[in-house]
Amino acid sequence: MSSPSSSPTPDSHGHGHFETAAIHVGQNWKDETGAVIPPVYLTSTFEYGNPGGFDYTRSGNPNFRNLQQTLASLEGCKHACVFASGVSAITAVVSTLKAGDTVVLEENVYGCTYRLFARVFEKFGIKTAYFDLSNPENYHHITDLKPALVWIESPTNPLLKVLDIAAISAVAKEVNAPVVVDNTFASSYVQQPIALGATLSLLSTTKYSNGHSDALGGAVCTDDDEWQEKMIFAQKALGLQPSPFDAWLTSRGIKTEAVRMERHASNALAFAGRLEHMKGVKWVRYPFLLSHPQHELAIKQMRNGSGIVTADLGLTLEQTMALMEASRYFTKAESLGGIESLICHPASMTHASIPREVREAVGITDGVVRFSVGIEHIEDLWADVEQAFHRAG
Numbered sequence: 001m002s003s004p005s006s007s008p009t010p011d012s013h014g015h016g017h018f019e020t021a022a023i024h025v026g027q028n029w030k031d032e033t034g035a036v037i038p039p040v041y042l043t044s045t046f047e048y049g050n051p052g053g054f055d056y057t058r059s060g061n062p063n064f065r066n067l068q069q070t071l072a073s074l075e076g077c078k079h080a081c082v083f084a085s086g087v088s089a090i091t092a093v094v095s096t097l098k099a100g101d102t103v104v105l106e107e108n109v110y111g112c113t114y115r116l117f118a119r120v121f122e123k124f125g126i127k128t129a130y131f132d133l134s135n136p137e138n139y140h141h142i143t144d145l146k147p148a149l150v151w152i153e154s155p156t157n158p159l160l161k162v163l164d165i166a167a168i169s170a171v172a173k174e175v176n177a178p179v180v181v182d183n184t185f186a187s188s189y190v191q192q193p194i195a196l197g198a199t200l201s202l203l204s205t206t207k208y209s210n211g212h213s214d215a216l217g218g219a220v221c222t223d224d225d226e227w228q229e230k231m232i233f234a235q236k237a238l239g240l241q242p243s244p245f246d247a248w249l250t251s252r253g254i255k256t257e258a259v260r261m262e263r264h265a266s267n268a269l270a271f272a273g274r275l276e277h278m279k280g281v282k283w284v285r286y287p288f289l290l291s292h293p294q295h296e297l298a299i300k301q302m303r304n305g306s307g308i309v310t311a312d313l314g315l316t317l318e319q320t321m322a323l324m325e326a327s328r329y330f331t332k333a334e335s336l337g338g339i340e341s342l343i344c345h346p347a348s349m350t351h352a353s354i355p356r357e358v359r360e361a362v363g364i365t366d367g368v369v370r371f372s373v374g375i376e377h378i379e380d381l382w383a384d385v386e387q388a389f390h391r392a393g
Contacts (some may be wrong), residue, residue, distance in 0.1 A: 001053050011194060011252040018189055019258040026070035040248040059236040060220070063247040065115065068219075068252055072207070074188040076195050077270060081231035081242040082219050082247060083240045086184060086204025087112050089218030092234035093149070093200060094178060099125025101148035106133045106163060108156040108362045110182065111351035119353075132362075134161045134294060146175040153182040153232055154193075155298075158346040158370040159363050160285040162294035165301060169197030170259045174334045177228070184208070187337070189261040190303045194223055207337030208307070210253035211260050215246040260339065260375060264307030268373040272309045274382055277388070282312040282367070306337060309371040315392065317366045320345065323392035326367070329376055329384040336372035341381055344370045 014020040029052065030038040041062045054060050064082050071080035083089045097103070097111040103117065107130040117128045129145060133152055142150055149231040150172045154163040169179045180200045181193035187208035193201040203209055205217035220231045235241050242250075263385055265288070272286035284291070287298035288305030298305065313320060324332045330343035334350050346349055347366050351359050373381065 018074060022024070022070065022257055022327060023074040023255045026066035026068070028066055028069075037252070038248075039060065043244075046120040053369060057244060058064050058239060058241050061244045061247070063244040063251065064241065067205075067217075067247045067254075068253045070251060071188065071203070071205075071219050071221055072219050074254070074257070075183075075201050076192040077201070077221050077223045079223070079225070079228035079229060079231075080219050080221040080345060081235055082205070082242055083235060083244045083252075084218065084246075085216045086202070086218040087116065088240040088242075089202050089204070089220050090116055092231055092238065093202065093220060094126065094238055095234050095238060096125055096230050097121075097148050099172075100127070101125075102127040102129060102145050103151055104128075104133075104145055104147040104177075105130050105150045105151040106153060106156060106161070107131055108159050108161055108182075109151070109153055110363075111346075111353045112158045113151070113182070114351075114358075115353040128282060133163050136167065136250050137195060139168065142168070142171050142177060143175050147177050150177050150179045151182075152179065153185065154191070154301075155185045155287055155306065156326075157182075157185055157310065158292060158308075158344070158350065158368065160287060160292070160308060162292070162298045162302075163289055164297055165196040165198055166194055169199075169270050172358050173197070173206055174285070184337075185308055186302060186306050187257065188260055190265075190306050191301060193223065195303060199224060205250050206335065208257060208264075209337075210250040211257060211338060212249070212253050213338035213340065214333065215249035217242050217246050217250050234334075261304065261306070263375040265304035267306045267375065267378045268371075269305055270378050270383075271371065271373050271381060272311075275309065275311055275385070280314040282314045284309065284311040307373045310372055311369055311371070312365070312367040313369055313389075315367065319392045320367065322371060323388045326388040326391040329374075329381055330371065330388075330389075336370075338372070339375050341374035341376060342372040344372070346370055 003128045015025050045056050068080040130139050152163050172179045178199035181198040183201045184204045201221040203219045276284040286309045324343050333342045
């Protein structure tokens, strides 16, 4: 169910409501044929002096530009820059830092984000400091450390903590610290970080933007002209560009993002509510559940609760693994945001790269399971979980 306080509205650039912009923005380079959908430009290079100003696909392609225009409109900002994956987008942002810079991060971040900082960027002198930024008492660390970046997710992966983007952005502004919000779990439809004060909104477009689990991609969106120039430079200089076909697939998928996200959210809310009352389940997290610790904040800054449900099912590790294997419609797999439902064990899958003591300290124990609730019929999904519980015993 959508939040009444965040109902779909036209974007600030005159592109219409989200549903309309998703279909009609980013439709260039088709006039020669009258094609209703722009073609995919599978070319590595371009004739010099062409009207579009293209030269080499690493530094630009019509499919990139179309997708960038669409994403900027849907994120409610001026610019977007697309990359080969969400991790490529992270790399592009961090590549702007220099040795000695400090990054303040929410303690519960995506495993690959943690791994990049700990095992790659640390070697180049980038320092990190992790705090529970769902607690306003920890905001002072931002002003104390005066970081080069503040890096947050909301909701977080996988514990679905909801962070106050506006409040954190206001604190960071006091020390001129840019705020990066990984918006992947929410999606562009559910949340617009730039409007809440963030400097950058980062997406793994592999997930809800594309929505069909068939293309990798990432994006960084911003209102800041200088940051956009930095991202375009990183796309070209570091070779972080997506393939034209993946960009085309994402442009195709994004046209149905609104209708998909409504079904994801309605299914997830119903699923979470039922799971919460199942005997033996220790806890369930979903932003729009009344029991969620940041429920009121979620309603304030999100259009709906998105499609991820995280829970401690109260099972042993062996029982948990058996339940995952017994599921018919919840495929045991990493990733999320596709039309199909997935089930994931973060401690051994998405967050396995984080040392056990670190992940357990933030709450990612062996009992935690993450559901990416798809757009199948909710009764089929619930029946599947019930039979999986029974078989796991």
